[in-house]
Amino acid sequence: MTHTLHRAGQPESLKDDFVVFAMSAKMVNAEGSGEKMKRFIEIVERYRPINFGDMKTGNIYNITREEIYKDVQDTSIVHFVFADRKVVAKIIKDLEQARLGISVVISGLIDETDRICEQVGLQMHTVEYSGGIFGQIKHLPEQPILDIMTMCGHGMVAKRLVREMVKQVEAKKMTVAEAAMELAKPCQCGVFNTKRAEKLIEDMIGIRP
Amino acid sequence: MWIDPKTCIGCGKCVPYCPMDAILLHQKDKQTGQKPYAEIDQDECVECYTCLRAQVCPTESIREQQLQWPRIVRRSFSDPLYVHKGTGVPGRGTEEMKTNDVTGRFREGFIGIGLEFGRPGMGTRLSEPEKAIKKLLALGVELEPLNPLTQLIADKATGRLKFDIRSEKVLSAIVECIVPINKTPAVLAAIKELALEVKTVFSLDLICKVGSGKKIPLLEISEAAGLTLSSNGKVNLGLGRPLCQGN
Numbered sequence: 001m002t003h004t005l006h007r008a009g010q011p012e013s014l015k016d017d018f019v020v021f022a023m024s025a026k027m028v029n030a031e032g033s034g035e036k037m038k039r040f041i042e043i044v045e046r047y048r049p050i051n052f053g054d055m056k057t058g059n060i061y062n063i064t065r066e067e068i069y070k071d072v073q074d075t076s077i078v079h080f081v082f083a084d085r086k087v088v089a090k091i092i093k094d095l096e097q098a099r100l101g102i103s104v105v106i107s108g109l110i111d112e113t114d115r116i117c118e119q120v121g122l123q124m125h126t127v128e129y130s131g132g133i134f135g136q137i138k139h140l141p142e143q144p145i146l147d148i149m150t151m152c153g154h155g156m157v158a159k160r161l162v163r164e165m166v167k168q169v170e171a172k173k174m175t176v177a178e179a180a181m182e183l184a185k186p187c188q189c190g191v192f193n194t195k196r197a198e199k200l201i202e203d204m205i206g207i208r209p
Numbered sequence: 210m211w212i213d214p215k216t217c218i219g220c221g222k223c224v225p226y227c228p229m230d231a232i233l234l235h236q237k238d239k240q241t242g243q244k245p246y247a248e249i250d251q252d253e254c255v256e257c258y259t260c261l262r263a264q265v266c267p268t269e270s271i272r273e274q275q276l277q278w279p280r281i282v283r284r285s286f287s288d289p290l291y292v293h294k295g296t297g298v299p300g301r302g303t304e305e306m307k308t309n310d311v312t313g314r315f316r317e318g319f320i321g322i323g324l325e326f327g328r329p330g331m332g333t334r335l336s337e338p339e340k341a342i343k344k345l346l347a348l349g350v351e352l353e354p355l356n357p358l359t360q361l362i363a364d365k366a367t368g369r370l371k372f373d374i375r376s377e378k379v380l381s382a383i384v385e386c387i388v389p390i391n392k393t394p395a396v397l398a399a400i401k402e403l404a405l406e407v408k409t410v411f412s413l414d415l416i417c418k419v420g421s422g423k424k425i426p427l428l429e430i431s432e433a434a435g436l437t438l439s440s441n442g443k444v445n446l447g448l449g450r451p452l453c454q455g456n
Contacts, residue, residue, distance in 0.1 A: 002302065002305065002323060002325065002383075002414050002443070003289075004443060005412075005414060005442060005443055006325070006328065006329065006412045006414075006439075007441060008329070009441075011440050011441075014440065014441045017441075021307075023304065023307055023308060024308070024311075024449075025304060025308035025311040025312050025449070026304065027312075028308070028311050028312055028451055029311055029449070029450065029451055055289055055290065056290065077307075092446065095446075095448060096446075096448060099448075100448070101448075101449060101450040102448075102449055103307055103308045103309075103310055103311055103445060103446075103448065103449030104445075104446045104448045104449070105306075105307050105443055105444065105445050105446065106443070106444050106446060107441070107442070107443045107444075108441055108444075109440055109441050110440065110441065110442050110444060111440070113444045114423070114444070117444070117446065122446055122447065122448075123419065123423065123447065124419045124423070124444045124445070124446070124447070125309065125310045125418065125419060125444075125445045125446060125447030126306045126309040126310065126315055126416065126417070126418050126419060126444070126445040126447075127306075127416070127417060127419055127425060127427070127442060127443070127444055127445075128305070128306050128321075128414060128415065128416045128442050128443040128444075129414075129415045129416075129427065129431070129438040129439055129442040130412060130413065130414065130415075130438070130439035130441075130442060131412075131413030131414070131415045131431065131436045131437075131438060131439075132412070132413055132436060132437060132439075133329065133410050133411070133412050133413075134400070134401070134403070134404035134407075134410065134411050134412075134413060135404050135407040135408075135409055135410040135411055136331070136407070136408060136409055136410055137410055139331060139410070140329065140330070140331070140410065141330065146329060146330075149329060149330055150329050150330075153328075154289040154301075154380070154381075155228050155257075155327075155328060155329060155330055155332075155380045155381055156228060156257065156259050156289070157228070158225060158226055158227055158228040158229075158230070158259070158330075159228075159330055160224070160225040160226075160227070160230060161225040161226055163225070164225040185263070186226065186259050186262065186263065188262075188289055188290060189289065
């Protein structure tokens with residue numbers, strides 16, 4: 001599943017949106033890779049991610065870090081979300097030096113990821129682009145809603161929930177941060193960027209400074 | 210999923226969490242005295258379990274049901290925690306490019322193509338991706354054998370899916386294939402035609418291995434096909450090795 005592809009939005013908004021994740025290949029190097037995955041977590045979480053999760057157990061807005069770490073298996077896919085390219089560059093450097101042997105993928109602006117790779121002495125191995133949305137696009141929600149809901153590639157963040165959270169913030173029943181956290185909960189994998197969601201909600205209701 | 214009408218108090222807290230808008234809220238009926246309650250439209254529900262996991266029901270009235278064939282297909286394509294029996298992994302597709310540095314699945318000279326039906330946010334009946342499968346097979350394209358949708362094909366020559374699953378609704382289903390570069394323009398043209406025929410939406414995934422000198426053949430091919438690629442996407446860093454031990 002290309003669950004971190006197709007994140008909609010303008011480059012200005014997407015430039016602060018990176019997902020770093022790792023996985024083993026089921027039929028090649030999965031056996032015994034759980035310990036490598038735990039090491040991956042230890043390396044990456046030092047950089048204070050915005051979100052963090054494993055599809056099989058949940059994300060930090062639903063369960064604790066300890067539960068995620070404890071339940072890591074050979075076939076786990078653990079994801080971290082960051083906003084700062086400099087931090088991502090440091091992480092890649094650390095991962096390169098750690099030589100874990102499991103696959104590491106970065107989702108973000110591809111040119112930016114390419115620059116980061118160059119900076120740390122790597123070359124991109126394989127790339128995946130979104131070629132757009134086709135078919136009955138007239139039924140899609142308005143762009144800011146789409147920008148938020150597509151941060152969960154499995155489609156678990158409902159458009160109606162985004163509207164409801166915006167309504168709650170406008171009515172001052174929730175803070176922007178609380179609304180973003182509520183939106184992050186259904187996204188089990190932990191790839192939902194709450195900081196970006198906060199900015200998008202603020203834009204929607206015109207409260208950005 | 211279903212909501213127990215005996216215990217539901219009709220507060221509506223679960224309603225916005227449904228990605229398919231399948232939870233209906235019935236108001237109090239003054240004539241019959243029926244109290245307000247929420248109900249899940251079984252035809253629209255994709256069994257993604259989001260409503261249950263949201264844990265917002267104050268009376269715990271949202272309930273699981275024992276899913277039988279063919280309804281179980283809804284869950285396998287909609288609940289990311291559900292492990293497909295055929296692939297042995299959760300999610301709706303394969304490892305695709307995520308482990309390409311280890312598997313070598315996408316080699317130079319080939320383009321990976323994925324059509325994610327129902328994404329974003331609309332969902333799809335399985336008869337919609339079937340249209341893509343038929344079109345691709347007619348072009349002589351080989352579909353990804355490990356993909357869970359490929360495993361539901363009843364007729365490998367035509368691409369007809371098992372009859373009893375065609376009307377099942379799912380959150381999304383991916384058609385995956387790998388195409389030689391020289392065949393890619395024809396496949397992309399067919400995909401653009403398909404866009405006019407489907408009753409839902411689909412998102413297009415395009416994958417290629419980065420060549421020497423950082424050459425990305427996909428950029429040229431997409432431009433020639435009139436496609437605008439996203440500025441964001443996924444990059445496999447090439448840090449994976451075939452065996453973990455000793456690396």
